[in-house]
Amino acid sequence: QVQLQESGPGLVKPSETLSLTCTVSGYSISSGYYWGWIRQPPGKGLEWIGSIYHSGSTYYNPSLKSRVTISVDTSKNQFSLKLSSVTAADTAVYYCAREGEDYSNLYYYYYMDVWGKGTTVTVSS
């Protein structure tokens, strides 16, 4: 059974860098899939931040791209998120997730099929 667990500071000061790690159990990141980060501000909807493959290939949400870095450590079976120059608008629950895939009718479909429980990050001085 694949499980994901987010970890990191729950409070970050404005203008500093938010750093979170997602630890994967029950599946080796090196075996495949993209692994992603999604966030949800209080009372609002979901926003995809970006994702990474075990090779290090990354894709980012264009609206956050200038501030986001996602990295992977296959030896620890973890991937990480760094978001720089944070403001109060970055306060949210941050989720990590596996980006699953299915091949059907000559087409690949992609979706988030396994999620962590989420971790709350507050940006405040």
Place this chain on the structure above:
Amino acid sequence: EIVMTQSPATLSVSPGERATLSCRASQSVSSNLAWYQQKPGQAPRLLIYGASTRATGIPARFSGSGSGTEFTLTISSLQSEDFAVYYCQQYNNWPRIFTFGPGTKVDIK
């Protein structure tokens, strides 16, 4: 940039009734559309992908349809555990981008 919209924002339904949720994309996403359910304090749960394929373990009362720009999630007979917020999400192949809709809250009538 593809923008996703969902309607209605809130849907009030009695247990046992049918619920129909809509999702619209600003341009065609083919069948690259997924639906998620989120309950308070929990992570989202994948219900449907490929517009109409139920994810593993999802009850048959959940069904998805549509392609292109118009999609529908139908819950045939609402159970108490189905009252939640539902999000649609599109996947763009190149560059790889996921975009969520704003959500529809299904509450008890």
